Amino acid sequence: MITGELKSKIDKIWNDFWTGGISNPLTVIEQFTYLIFLKQLDSKQMDNEKAANLLGIPLENAFYSKKHEPLRWSSFKEKDPEVMFDLFTKPQRELDDLTVFDFMKNIGKQGGVFAQYMKGAIFMIPTPKLLDKVVQQIDSLNLDNKDAKGDLYEYMLSKIAEAGTNGQFRTPRHIIRMMVQIVKPQQDDVICDPSSGTAGFLVSAGEYVYHKHKEWFNNKTFRNHFNNHMFNGIEFDPTMLRIGAMNMQLHGMENPTLIGKDALSESNGDIENQYSLILANPPFKGSLDYDEVESSLLKVTKTKKTELLFLALMLRMLKIGGRAAVIVPDGVLFGSSTAHKNIRKELVQNQQLQAVISMPSGVFKPYAGVSTAILFFTKTNSGGTDKVWFYDMKADGLSLDDKRNLLVDKDTFEQCFTHPETMVEAVKGKCDIPQILLDAKVIMNSTSLRGGTTKQSHETTAIAGNAKQSHHTKFSDRTQQSFTVPFEEIKANDWDLSINRYKEMVYEEIEYEKPETLIAQIKDLDKQRNDALLNLEKMMG
Numbered sequence: 001m002i003t004g005e006l007k008s009k010i011d012k013i014w015n016d017f018w019t020g021g022i023s024n025p026l027t028v029i030e031q032f033t034y035l036i037f038l039k040q041l042d043s044k045q046m047d048n049e050k051a052a053n054l055l056g057i058p059l060e061n062a063f064y065s066k067k068h069e070p071l072r073w074s075s076f077k078e079k080d081p082e083v084m085f086d087l088f089t090k091p092q093r094e095l096d097d098l099t100v101f102d103f104m105k106n107i108g109k110q111g112g113v114f115a116q117y118m119k120g121a122i123f124m125i126p127t128p129k130l131l132d133k134v135v136q137q138i139d140s141l142n143l144d145n146k147d148a149k150g151d152l153y154e155y156m157l158s159k160i161a162e163a164g165t166n167g168q169f170r171t172p173r174h175i176i177r178m179m180v181q182i183v184k185p186q187q188d189d190v191i192c193d194p195s196s197g198t199a200g201f202l203v204s205a206g207e208y209v210y211h212k213h214k215e216w217f218n219n220k221t222f223r224n225h226f227n228n229h230m231f232n233g234i235e236f237d238p239t240m241l242r243i244g245a246m247n248m249q250l251h252g253m254e255n256p257t258l259i260g261k262d263a264l265s266e267s268n269g270d271i272e273n274q275y276s277l278i279l280a281n282p283p284f285k286g287s288l289d290y291d292e293v294e295s296s297l298l299k300v301t302k303t304k305k306t307e308l309l310f311l312a313l314m315l316r317m318l319k320i321g322g323r324a325a326v327i328v329p330d331g332v333l334f335g336s337s338t339a340h341k342n343i344r345k346e347l348v349q350n351q352q353l354q355a356v357i358s359m360p361s362g363v364f365k366p367y368a369g370v371s372t373a374i375l376f377f378t379k380t381n382s383g384g385t386d387k388v389w390f391y392d393m394k395a396d397g398l399s400l401d402d403k404r405n406l407l408v409d410k411d412t413f414e415q416c417f418t419h420p421e422t423m424v425e426a427v428k429g430k431c432d433i434p435q436i437l438l439d440a441k442v443i444m445n446s447t448s449l450r451g452g453t454t455k456q457s458h459e460t461t462a463i464a465g466n467a468k469q470s471h472h473t474k475f476s477d478r479t480q481q482s483f484t485v486p487f488e489e490i491k492a493n494d495w496d497l498s499i500n501r502y503k504e505m506v507y508e509e510i511e512y513e514k515p516e517t518l519i520a521q522i523k524d525l526d527k528q529r530n531d532a533l534l535n536l537e538k539m540m541g
Contacts, residue, residue: 006141006148010155013137020130025160030239031125032156033246035138037114038104040249042073043143063107068095071103077135084135085128099123114245117260120238143250150203150251157198157247170197171281171327172363174397176204177417178433179325179374182355182440185209185277187216189230192275194263194282194313196233199244201279203251206231210252231256232275234263264309273319281327282310284370307332308343311375315351318379330358330371334498344495348487352384353377354444357391357436358499362400373497376444387484389443390499394481397431407431432481439482443475478504 017028045063052059064072070092076084091097098106105118125131143149160170185191185205193201209216209226216222231253235241241260248256263271283306307328314324332340333356347353355376361369378384397413398404406413407430416423420434427434475484485502493501513521 006152007155009137009141010152013134014156014159016130016133016137020133021126022124022130026239026243027124029156029160029243030121031123032134032138033114033243034101034104034121034123035134036143036153036250037246038100039073039138039143041104041107045072046074068098068103070095071098071100073135073139076100077139081128081132085131088123088125088131114242114249117238117241117245117258121242146250146252150207150247153247153250154203157200157243171200172396172398173200173204174413174417174433175327175359175363175374176200176279177208178436179279179327180204180208181417181437182376182444183277183279183323183325187213187222188225189277190232190275191230191277191279192232192234192317193280194234194278194310194317195280196235196244196258197237197240199233199247199256201281202231202233202244202253202256203247205277205279206248206251206253227254229257232259233257234259234261234271236260236262263313264306272316275317276319276322278314278318278322278324278326280310280314280324282307284329284368305339308339311343311347315346315379320379320381323376323378325374325376327372327374330373330498332375332497333358333373334496334501341495344497347375347377348385348388348490348495348497350381350383351377352380353388353497354385355389355391355440356497356499357393359393359396360400362404363396365400365404366402373499375497385487385490387486388490388497389439389475389482389484390502391432391436391439392481392499392503393432393436395430395432397427397433435482439475443484478502479506 013032014028017031022028022031041063048062049059069075070087076087079087088100091099091102101121101123104115105121107115107118125134141149141152154173157170158173180201185208191202191205193199196202206226209230217226231248233244233256235244235258238260241258245256245258311326311328311332314326318324332343335341353375355374357374357376359372359374361371363372364370395407397408397416398406408416408427412423412427413431416427416431416434417437420437423431423434424438475482477483483502489502490496
């Protein structure tokens with residue numbers, strides 16, 4: 001969690017950008033990202049130099065040669081603002097006609113995953129004064145601690161939503177965290193987000209693994225898997241690729257795979273049966289021409305709507321036994337078109353749909369008021385849906401207006417995730433997340449969300465058998481927020497997955513007085529009024 005001191009430093013950097021003439025939140029984030037990268041690059045070389053000196057060996061694979069020392073953070077940060085600005089904006093003849101920015105753009109794979117997506121990057125800080133201000137403030141930030149630097153970048157990203165701009169790139173982090181806690185990433189998972197944006201889902205999955213299973217990192221094979229193979233993202237926007245890459249690097253994910261292309265395009269047809277877990281919030285309300293869409297997706301559901309195509313894409317990308325948690329607009333759940341029905345039928349009849357969590361429309365405010373839901377499913381290609389768990393989320397811990405203020409204090413909100421069993425009553429009516437996590441723990445075990453190995457399947461079957469009767473009792477009352485619906489009923493309702501189709505409303509019976517009683521009461525009131533008027537006349541007489 002970001003501290004008060006670190007928070008105030010980031011606020012000041014943000015304000016300096018804005019007062020210095022950069023008002024687009026994404027531009028602020030991007031320029032901030034470039035400077036963070038330059039500081040990190042210099043810091044890595046310093047560490048390598050110290051290690052080489054300690055061992056008495058020559059430094060190998062240096063980012064900066066002796067000739068290019070003036071382009072290093074530790075060098076230019078000491079310069080006068082005008083000199084520093086020239087190093088960023090004017091090619092230096094004695095430095096192979098490079099600027100600091102040119103050097104950063106050309107470093108390539110040697111600089112890590114972030115540097116690979118520098119094509120098209122533009123330096124946009126307009127004045128020496130602003131550059132100096134921001135450099136000095138970034139220099140004072142502690143970027144040695146993994147948690148601290150991850151928190152500071154997440155806080156910077158949160159300001160995109162606060163500004164009410166480009167919010168489509170930022171799924172609320174507590175919703176992401178809830179989804180990750182429900183699916184519980186495993187040691188051998190290969191995770192993908194096919195619309196990765198700022199990499200919030202991948203970062204949250206990495207944080208879950210790091211904090212819940214630190215013992216896994218004692219294994220060299222797992223460390224290699226975590227750093228090089230576990231996390232994969234697809235994103236067509238170069239700016240988002242850079243921001244996402246930096247977000248992941250600052251959270252300790254050294255070499256994730258990021259693919260810079262449109263996940264739905266024909267050129268992406270080779271990604272099939274590769275991932276064991278997909279976490280995503282794909283674009284809503286988009287529309288593509290048929291000839292732009294990868295042909296195999298149209299076989300699942302012939303549509304131009306991106307929200308439906310992404311579901312078809314995920315089924316293609318998942319391995320058998322792979323699972324997914326994906327946010328969709330409510331229209332996906334009840335749309336009456338053939339394409340809508342086909343994708344729902346595919347999930348329920350041919351795959352294994354475990355859960356539908358319906359979220360209130362305010363979750364994505366201030367930049368969108370659309371109602372959404374989270375689908376949890378496993379790819380089986382042979383069915384397996386028995387009962388689908390529905391949860392009617394009414395509160396997510398924040399106000400559902402444009403302000404999105406916390407309804408509970410930060411420590412209480414944190415405990416909703418860390419100790420949900422003790423928080424259900426404490427936050428009742430304000431935050432449903434603790435109850436969702438507790439119900440999911442029961443339901444998902446019984447409906448095989450884990451997918452995966454034979455061992456897991458046996459364990460799941462045993463749990464399901466032992467708990468079947470209690471599940472039936474606990475989740476059969478459809479007047480509650482949490483209940484299950486059997487496969488046959490969903491099929492009979494044309495594969496409709498909207499919670500209102502199955503939820504039973506309880507109407508409070510209101511008893512009214514008999515008409516003759518009401519008439520008597522009115523006559524009594526009239527008599528009292530007439531008596532009062534007579535008394536008033538007597539007093540005045």
